[in-house]
Amino acid sequence: MKVMVHLSKELREQYGRRSFGVRAGDKVRVMVGQFKGMTGKVSRIDREREVVYVEGIEREKSDGSKVPVPIHASNVEIIEFDLTDSLRKKKLGKEEK
Secondary structure, three states: OOOEEEEOHHHHHHHOOOEEEOOOOOEEEEOOOOOOOOEEEEEEEEOOOOEEEEEEEEEEOOOOOEEEEEEEHHHEEEEEOOOOOHHHHHHHHHHOO
């Protein structure tokens, strides 16, 4: 099961899609919540819970250690794709205007 995420307005116009599956390495912007407006690369994805972990978004525990904060996929938007995978390029290229 893919975790689908909204695309930014620029990417929507470019590819003619509203959403696309997110992958580690994509650059995303947080749209809702405590970390609203922050951007970063996706470090990992939990498909079962449909959450993404973004580099640089961490919470400090009481013992001083830092842990990544899970952000639900509906609360982020992709602002830049990681196009190192040729299959992904091909899939996006089909819809490119």
